[in-house]
Amino acid sequence: MNGTRTAESATLARPRQNLILVLFLLPPGLYILLFFVLPILVMGTYSFGCIDSSYRIHVTGSLQQYLHFWTTPVYPRLLLKSLRMAAEVTLLCFLLGYPTAFLLAWVVRKRWRNFLLACLLLPSWTNLLIRTYAWLIVLGENGLINYTLTRLRIVQEPLSLLFNNTAVVTALICVYLPWMVLPIYTSLEKIDRALLEAASNLGAGALQLFRRIIFPLSVPGVVAGALVVFVPAIGTYLTPMILGGTRGVMYANAINNQFQILNWPFGSAMAMILLVIVLGGLSIYFRFFRIEDIFGLSYRR
Amino acid sequence: MGPKARTGRAAWRWVGWFYLPLVYLFVFLPSLIVVLMSFNTSRLSFFPLEGLGLGWYRKLFANRIMWEAARNSLLLGLATMVLATVLGFLFAYLIVRFRFPGKELLTSLIMAPMLTPGVIIGVSLLSYYYSLKIPRGLGTTLLAHVVLALPYTALVIASRMQGFDVRLEEAARNLGASEWTVLRRITLPLLWPGILAAALFAFTISIDEFIVTFFVIGERSVTLPMRIYSGVRFGITPEVNAMASLMLVFSTVLLGLALTRQARK
Numbered sequence: 400m401n402g403t404r405t406a407e408s409a410t411l412a413r414p415r416q417n418l419i420l421v422l423f424l425l426p427p428g429l430y431i432l433l434f435f436v437l438p439i440l441v442m443g444t445y446s447f448g449c450i451d452s453s454y455r456i457h458v459t460g461s462l463q464q465y466l467h468f469w470t471t472p473v474y475p476r477l478l479l480k481s482l483r484m485a486a487e488v489t490l491l492c493f494l495l496g497y498p499t500a501f502l503l504a505w506v507v508r509k510r511w512r513n514f515l516l517a518c519l520l521l522p523s524w525t526n527l528l529i530r531t532y533a534w535l536i537v538l539g540e541n542g543l544i545n546y547t548l549t550r551l552r553i554v555q556e557p558l559s560l561l562f563n564n565t566a567v568v569t570a571l572i573c574v575y576l577p578w579m580v581l582p583i584y585t586s587l588e589k590i591d592r593a594l595l596e597a598a599s600n601l602g603a604g605a606l607q608l609f610r611r612i613i614f615p616l617s618v619p620g621v622v623a624g625a626l627v628v629f630v631p632a633i634g635t636y637l638t639p640m641i642l643g644g645t646r647g648v649m650y651a652n653a654i655n656n657q658f659q660i661l662n663w664p665f666g667s668a669m670a671m672i673l674l675v676i677v678l679g680g681l682s683i684y685f686r687f688f689r690i691e692d693i694f695g696l697s698y699r700r
Numbered sequence: 701m702g703p704k705a706r707t708g709r710a711a712w713r714w715v716g717w718f719y720l721p722l723v724y725l726f727v728f729l730p731s732l733i734v735v736l737m738s739f740n741t742s743r744l745s746f747f748p749l750e751g752l753g754l755g756w757y758r759k760l761f762a763n764r765i766m767w768e769a770a771r772n773s774l775l776l777g778l779a780t781m782v783l784a785t786v787l788g789f790l791f792a793y794l795i796v797r798f799r800f801p802g803k804e805l806l807t808s809l810i811m812a813p814m815l816t817p818g819v820i821i822g823v824s825l826l827s828y829y830y831s832l833k834i835p836r837g838l839g840t841t842l843l844a845h846v847v848l849a850l851p852y853t854a855l856v857i858a859s860r861m862q863g864f865d866v867r868l869e870e871a872a873r874n875l876g877a878s879e880w881t882v883l884r885r886i887t888l889p890l891l892w893p894g895i896l897a898a899a900l901f902a903f904t905i906s907i908d909e910f911i912v913t914f915f916v917i918g919e920r921s922v923t924l925p926m927r928i929y930s931g932v933r934f935g936i937t938p939e940v941n942a943m944a945s946l947m948l949v950f951s952t953v954l955l956g957l958a959l960t961r962q963a964r965k
Contacts, residue, residue, distance in 0.1 A: 416798070419879065420794070420798055420800060423790045423791075423793055423794050423798075424790075424794055424800070424806075426786075426787055426790055427787045427788075427790050427791040427794075427810060427850065427854070428806060430787055430846070430847075430850070431806075431809050431810050431847070431850070432809075434825070434828075434843050434844070434846070434847045435809065435812065435813055435821070435847050436809060437828060438821075438824035438825045438827065438828035439820075439824045441824065441827045441828045441831050442823060442824040442827040442828070445827055495723065498719060499719070499720065499723050502712070502715065502716040502719060502720055503720075505712070506709065506712040506713055506715070506716045507716060507720075513959065514959065515720070517955055517958075517959055518724065519724070519727060520955075521728075521731075521948075521951065521952060521955060522727055522728055522730070522731045523904075524904055524908075524947070524948065524951035524952075524955070525730070525731045525734065525944055525947060525948045525951070526908055526924070526925055526928065526944055526947060527908055527910060527925075528910055528925050528928050528929055529730075529734055529928060529940065529941070529944040530730040530731060530734070531730075532940075533729070533730030533731070533733040533734050533737075534730060535745075536733050536737060536745045536746075536747075537729060537730070537733055539746075541744075541746035541747055542746075542747060543733065543747055545747075546747035546748060570730075573726060573727060573729070573730060576723070576726075576727055577727065626815065630815050630816075630817065631817065631818070633817055634816075634817020634818055634819045634820065634911075636818070636819055636911050637910060637911065651817065651819040651911075654819050654820075654823060655819065655823075658823055658826070658915070663827065666823060667823065667827065670819065670820045670823050670824065673817060673819075673820060674816065674817075674820050677815070677816065677817065681815060
């Protein structure tokens with residue numbers, strides 16, 4: 400970090416740097432303004448409007464969509480359900496992923512580490528949609544699990560494993576587990592082994608080593624992992640649609656439904672509410688954890 | 701390490717032998733099933749398998765619509781890769797080397813798409829294109845994919861940049877090299893592994909993207925995920941499994957190449 404600081408001041412002293420600054424700043428800055436910030440503002444304006452009988456949008460500045468959202472019990476309940484499911488997925492990913500990262504970073508022999516880590520990420524390169532459909536083949540009535548169970552005569556009738564929340568959560572964990580493991584692995588791998596030797600020589604037991612040194616130092620990784628799992632899990636659309644059945648509808652599906660029936664103002668309001676919740680949550684999150692610790696360093700070699 | 705630590709390590713290794721295969725099996729299960737089903741001769745993806753054969757691969761190669769979708773996805777992936785990597789590089793250079801007013805705000809804006817649910821980005825872009833009366837198609841999809849990939853490319857390149865010695869650049873400047881020469885001869889070559897990794901990231905993000913594409917692509921064009929999505933609504937055909945298996949082989953080879961390159965260093 401110190402090296403970077405001095406480099407900043409050294410380069411800033413040169414006058415031509417200002418020209419470079421502008422040249423480098425404009426393209427990405429403008430891009431994000433035009434294709435991320437403005438679209439959200441436009442959608443925000445729509446959310447303060449309503450549609451007439453021919454589905455034309457009128458921006459009136461009224462809060463009626465938001466009132467409608469909070470006064471119709473089904474929508475807040477859906478929001479809560481999605482938040483709860485995302486939290487469930489994140490927690491389970493953590494519980495499964497921490498030991499995985501720990502074993503990879505500390506127990507597996509060094510020459511296998513990179514290979515195993517790369518393997519873990521390999522399925523992420525198969526199309527998400529196809530991986531989700533594959534769960535239909537695994538969990539279906541004539542699927543892998545039911546076939547095995549009935550063949551082994553553990554059950555007589557096929558179990559109904561599909562079209563419920565468990566199926567959705569299982570598929571989501573399968574997708575997001577690698578994204579939890581990766582940052583935890585990185586933070587575990589960075590821990591200085593000398594620290595452990597020292598603590599061990601001073602008489603610390605294995606449990607104490609873990610509780611007092613290893614876990615605290617891996618918290619940035621856990622935080623990053625939780626973030627990259629929780630945020631997409633809230634907005635998950637495909638998995639509930641394919642594996643969740645009628646009762647499995649989640650918030651993102653409901654947003655899509657509003658856009659499909661051409662009620663854009665209400666769909667926009669729903670999207671804005673989710674956005675505010677996510678941004679609000681993030682700003683609290685980042686009050687406790689610095690963004691550089693989470694991202695800047697977690698990908699560093 | 702003392703003898704006690706060593707026995708502890710051996711015990712952990714046993715735990716690893718037991719636990720890691722289970723985790724890997726779980727993570728790989730859907731992909732394995734897809735590959736298996738692509739060889740199944742039956743039209744229905746059920747157990748037990750009817751028989752094994754290459755019929756679905758033959759069908760896939762004859763499927764014109766599937767190939768058009770694959771071509772579109774590939775083009776989008778490559779275009780996203782180039783645009784997002786260039787923009788990501790410019791931004792990474794800025795945040796690592798400069799201090800300027802509004803840096804924090806701009807950084808969080810560029811990183812924001814990574815932490816915004818895809819459905820929000822999708823519907824906001826849909827509203828935006830609609831309000832500006834921009835017809836939807838591959839172009840509008842490209843613009844959206846770059847937004848999604850930019851945080852990752854910027855991050856990967858920036859972290860690579862933080863790791864390298866700026867004195868090399870200073871030395872070149874002091875020896876009379878112009879900014880352009882420094883960039884071309886020192887900065888870019890040193891950043892190359894980071895740039896490659898970023899490009900790979902951008903490509904995979906684009907090629908796998910569904911939800912944002914779903915909102916911004918319109919009716920006339922189709923990408924591979926969109927094609928698969930509309931195909932499976934009428935029941936998944938094993939052709940799709942064959943396509944997915946080919947994609948998996950493709951990425952495995954790519955990853956294998958990257959790993960052996962790294963190992964050689």
